[in-house]
Amino acid sequence: MMVTIPRIAAVSYLNTIPFIYGIQHEGNLRAELLLAPPAGCYQNYIDGKADIALMPSAMVPTLKSTNIITDYCIGSSGKVRTVELFSNVPIGEVKRVFLDAHSRTSVQLVGYLAAKYWHISPEWYDLQDYQQVAFAEATDAFLLIGDKVFDHEELFRYNYDLSEEWNKATGMPFAFAVWVARKGTPYEHIDALQHALTFGVESVWEAIVENGFDQKHYNAYEYLTQNIDFVFNAEKHRALQKFWDAGIKIEPRANPG
Numbered sequence: 001m002m003v004t005i006p007r008i009a010a011v012s013y014l015n016t017i018p019f020i021y022g023i024q025h026e027g028n029l030r031a032e033l034l035l036a037p038p039a040g041c042y043q044n045y046i047d048g049k050a051d052i053a054l055m056p057s058a059m060v061p062t063l064k065s066t067n068i069i070t071d072y073c074i075g076s077s078g079k080v081r082t083v084e085l086f087s088n089v090p091i092g093e094v095k096r097v098f099l100d101a102h103s104r105t106s107v108q109l110v111g112y113l114a115a116k117y118w119h120i121s122p123e124w125y126d127l128q129d130y131q132q133v134a135f136a137e138a139t140d141a142f143l144l145i146g147d148k149v150f151d152h153e154e155l156f157r158y159n160y161d162l163s164e165e166w167n168k169a170t171g172m173p174f175a176f177a178v179w180v181a182r183k184g185t186p187y188e189h190i191d192a193l194q195h196a197l198t199f200g201v202e203s204v205w206e207a208i209v210e211n212g213f214d215q216k217h218y219n220a221y222e223y224l225t226q227n228i229d230f231v232f233n234a235e236k237h238r239a240l241q242k243f244w245d246a247g248i249k250i251e252p253r254a255n256p257g
Helices: 014-025 038-046 057-062 105-118 130-135 146-152 162-170 187-201 204-210 220-227 234-246
Strands: 007-011 032-036 052-056 066-076 083-087 096-100 123-127 140-145 158-161 174-182 229-231
Touching: 007 014, 007 038, 014 032, 014 066, 014 146, 014 187, 014 204, 014 220, 032 038, 038 052, 038 174, 052 057, 052 187, 057 066, 057 105, 057 174, 057 234, 066 187, 083 105, 083 146, 083 162, 096 105, 105 140, 105 162, 105 174, 105 234, 123 140, 130 140, 140 146, 158 162, 162 174, 162 234, 174 187, 174 234, 204 220
Parallel strands: 007 032, 007 052, 096 123, 096 140
Antiparallel strands: 052 174, 066 174, 066 229, 083 140, 083 158
């Protein structure tokens, strides 16, 4: 009898290292891991390269024959710290927003906040070249996600934490990514993943040390235990439903150069 090994697409950021640690170290789950930025996780899944994925939550409604699985997510109940909009003017004066090409959920979330909370209608541009940040015009803003945010925190006069802004607008937490699997994925694989994720979330410090994040200029442990909320509960599910039902679709243009 042939034993199938699940192929799992996950995100290659600090906020997922407890999940990765659990998948790699919990004894019952043998899996092939495909690591990529969030948009790459989505691509690996729809291309059929993975059966299970840590999926950007904005993309879940577009998926066919897919279920949300596990009690875990990449979420936040307040400041998430690694999904930030930076500018040198207050948000009401922003004219152009450059959007991190690595993210899909954050792009749609900033669109939601612009329309429903900040009441602005900026021009949206793709941010592929991060050096563009150094050439900002006065009324430009930049959406950055992931570990690179830590390197830009001190460079701008204003920064808007998207999870915190969502919380102010709705009173709800948020889930940036959730675990999904194709219908028909063996229950044993999903159950083993759940155990592995639990092990990982209980081993945050070990995951930090193994990946060298204890040597960084920021406090990775504080970030993973105070900014990130890994539990996918009913309140986060309701928040995603509100987000999905809003139907906001931001289509950024090519960088004006």
